[in-house]
Amino acid sequence: MQLEGRKYLFYTLFVLTGLVFAVRLFFLQLVDDSYKEAANRNVVERLIEQPHRGLIYDRNGKLIVYNEPVYDLMLIPYDFKGVDTASFCRLTGLSKAELIKRIRKIPNPRKGGVIIPQLSRREYARLQELLSEYKGIYVQARSVRVYPHQSLANALGYIAEISPRELEKDTAGYYQQGDYVGKSGIEAFYEPYLRGEKGIRYVVKNNFNQIVGSYKEGALDKAPRAGSELVASIDLDLQAYGELLMSNKTGAIVAIEPATGEVLALISAPSYDPNLLSGPKLSTHFAELLRDPRKPLYNRAIQSRYPPGSTFKTVQALIGLQTGALHLYDYLPCNQSLVGCHGHPSPTNVVSSIRHSCNPFYYLAFRRVILQGGDDFETIVKNYNQWRQYVERFGFGRRLGIDIANEGKGYIPDIGYFNRMYGEGRWGFSNIYSLSIGQGEIGVTPLQMANLAAIIANRGYYYPPHLIKEVRELGGPLPAYRQKQTVPVDTSYFTPIIEGMEMAFKAGTVSWQAHLPPDKQHIVICGKTGTVQNPHGEDHATFIAFAPKEKPQIAIAVYVENAGFGGVWAATIASLMIEKYLTGEVSRKELEKTTIQKTFSPKKHP
Template sequence: MESRRWHIIAGFSILFITYAVVLLNIQVFSTNYKTRAEANIVERVVEYPLRGMIYDRNGKLLASNAAVFDVMIVPKYFKIEEEDSVVLAGMLDYTMEELRYNIKKSKYYSWYKPSVLKKQLTETEYAKIQDKIIRFKGLSIQARTIRSYPHQSLANALGYVKEVSKAFLDRDTAGYYQSGDLIGKSGVEKFYEEELRGQRGVSYIMKNVKGVTKGSFEDGKFDTIPRVGATLTSSIDLDLQKYGEDLMVNKKGAVVALDPNTGEILAMISAPSYDPNQLTGEGKRVSKNYGGLSRDKNKPLFNRAMQSRYPPGSTFKTVMALIGLQKGAIDTLTTYFSCNKRLVGCHDHKTPLNVAGSIINSCNPWYYQEIRRLLDDEGKRYETSDVLRQTLDTWREEVKGYGLGVKLGVDMPYEKGGLVPSSNLYDRIYKGGGWKISTIHSISIGQGEVLAMPIQLANLGAIIANRGHYYTPHIIKDIGGEGPLQQYKVKHQVDVKPEYVDHIARAMSEVPRIGTARRAFSNDLVICGKTGTAQNPHGEDHSIFMGFAPLDKPQIAIAVYVENAGFGGTWAAPIASLMMEKYVNGEVKRPYLEKYVYNGDLIAKEEARKEKERLLKERREKQKARMKELQAKRAQQAAQQDSIRVTTSTDE
């Protein structure tokens, strides 16, 4: 018994000493439990960084930040009487139902973590309530910023930002974003999201039971400082951008202008466009604006410059000529083809023509005959052969070398790659065979299955301007003082001799002077270009121009598409020439041409044409209905007469 007594005493002694050590550690030595104990009066405040600014090439601000204020709620500490609920709802411009719904939503999110009760009050709205909001326990104000665009330009290229959705947060494996964060949804804002967003900071502040701030927790030991997003300098010339947008008013289409020496995008216009400030912030106003823009039949949210796949039309003849010269199928001195309109339609011009003449006069039969030389299977023009399949696929790879049929790698999302047909495509279309040169010859003049984006044609202009090389087009030339991304510094060489490209370039310089783009001619600048007219089964043809200026030491390459506008020399060429003159010379000395372009309301013209077609169709349907009604009436009368004859015959 004596031994057992000492064992019990020793056991209790050890247990007492263990508890004493643990309690001493908790109350004296360890701050961890102290921190947890004080958590009820420590508020975690997220400090959102300023999103990076975006400037044009001349230092003009394109995208900045505007201050807004979120009303935050922590449900655990939020208690309110019914009469105060009415006051709070009025302060936040909520109905009672909306207030109850948002409080319930915050409780569902977390009882202990702050969430947004009212989003993005403006400075004026915040000033009206800042002295009143502190009386409500569990509520606080969190300052943040939203995007602001000083100019109503470049909407499609800049893009917009939007609050992250729950679906996105569920997919965010990196775990960076939180509810309420903003993220780039399109354009530059999306492509350079990681550079622009910066890094959030967090601060911990102590409050008493009345919600009054007492200072930093642990002297800011656990605080982190927010890091501002990188400043981006774009290659856009804002003056040229605005000028091009003015020229494209009341027109549908796209304009892309590049600096051929660097691949920098000087202007990117998608028309019609919209004011980028319509999609800044959150709330009913933005939702309404987005809904209206997305339903607009003219598709202002659609970036035609990078996403619309158009037939390149006769601008593609420059590629055909260069491939033919490089492969030796044609030459600059002795190759002449006649304008044989029995092969394919063409306009009137002198004939026969050499390579330069085919560019200047845009001769369709010339390229019908050239593609026979390039792809013909030993003269067997009326059957599909393995040699024809092989030569077509070889030709396709050569065309892709000019940046067509592939994605260029522009620093914006949603770029499309165009289309250059292969033998496999034609085998699928014609179910294993049955196609031949006479079937596919339209690809030689940029029709048929050949499709390209305006930015690809602008890049083609840069290739010819550079006599055979290009840099990938890009819209950001500097990221935080470090220059552009590395891939935009790489020079891409096309497989073609510079002398062949120079020959085509000099032929293009004659197009505005004596060729198909006389409206683009300027006494003050040597403009080189090629017109195109793309067939459109849904209305008037599309007007196209691709070119550069000046002929020697080019400074700008450009492509213009104007939908439903007819010949390339009618609308696209004048717009392109005005923009080139504006950029190179700094001013335009052809006010008569500006007036002509400004006064062109092609959207209204196209709508009038469609309305006329609709009325005509309606009239025809009514005529058909009347004819059917008349025929039915005549058939009924004939039947009645037959019945009378039968009755009379029976009576007799």
């Protein structure tokens, strides 16, 4: 029967179908790799575990910054459906419009995003039970920086969410959107140490996006490594005390331990509570601080460019002695026709000119430095350049390299400046003489002034000032801060300067008001006052000092805007700071109170 032949159609059909499947599977399973990747994307998710940010202690072991958990309320739009939004809004205090706006902002509706950031532990506890009723709502713990004090705001800086620009700069790809990074101050400078290292956890998820276990029993996981602890050189008590003394004043105080370059206090006034720039209202507070006309975010201690005034005479004397333009026993008359001065015995030598802050002395001394070997323009240029190099070696006109961003350079004019100003070859000593007494175009930061005090205290060297004396994982400060910097001036030349400064404090330009109490007068303070002419209003008061004279433990610079004569309030504040640091206790309560209450108006006194 010929129909039997039709059985072959069946065999053919079976085998053909099998072949079609074989080829199809060959392409699905062996040729196309995309399915394997898709499978991994399907189930394995890489979770980032945030490390704890490093804690910061002060030099006495007091905690300056720590972390506290906060809770971000997260919402997954994909699951947040059919929810009673009215009651949800009532519970969370969001308006319906605001809720919708925030939901729209969430980039991935399946993964979800933050709907209310940084609930406190208390708010979280209140909402926790009630929120479990809602689908698509969960809470994610994070930590914020907390400061158990109100000090050091500008030096500490703050952390905030990484900006798109910072993300672009992060070529190593460490950061992700939503990460918090240090934005300024120590937080920014020590970011690589403070942040630690993120952990990675691979989890397996089912089709409902729920975690059902770890991937490969956690073989690929990496635990987060906490950030390194930092020990600040700051004495938190001294810092707070200095801030208190600067209440309602504008200016800065910088105190340095001369032997190490460790910054003991870095005060910029007015300041703000660092806690303002942590927590949920960061951006509101930041905007307020930015708008504040008193500029609390401006770190005067390292950024401002104040003329140093008479404190600069110490530098002038040292350069004069080193270059041979000035001799120890040169007596120069207080000739007020050259430059104004105030009543004091005349003539003066190096020691007494520092003691009495004689202006004509330094006019003449600087003239000798500049006109040494001739008064033609070429010589002037050569001498000025040499002088400027000395000044730079004292740390002026350049950054000292403190461990916070945005340090100012100050300003020491160069030849080009005067050439532009007056024309090449058309200026001489008469155009630059005000530099001799620290006035004119010169600008320095209070940090540079404190560093000068440290250089004098050390008799000719310094370590770059720094705020962090130990990065725990390094077992010390950053290597740059161990590099001793010497000033090219013979150690012996410092002796008359120090003597003059001792005299200035005891019986010179410093007011009696600033003297230590009788029982503490064995501590010898060496200081130099400065009164900076201010064409816009009352003069600025400045003062540099170190103490004790032998084995100095603290070098300090104080700058108080509009406080008039430097020997009065600036010196008083320095004296109180020194007393506080060296004896731990200030016994001049009355003076302390007056100082705190004292305010200075920028207007000129009639």
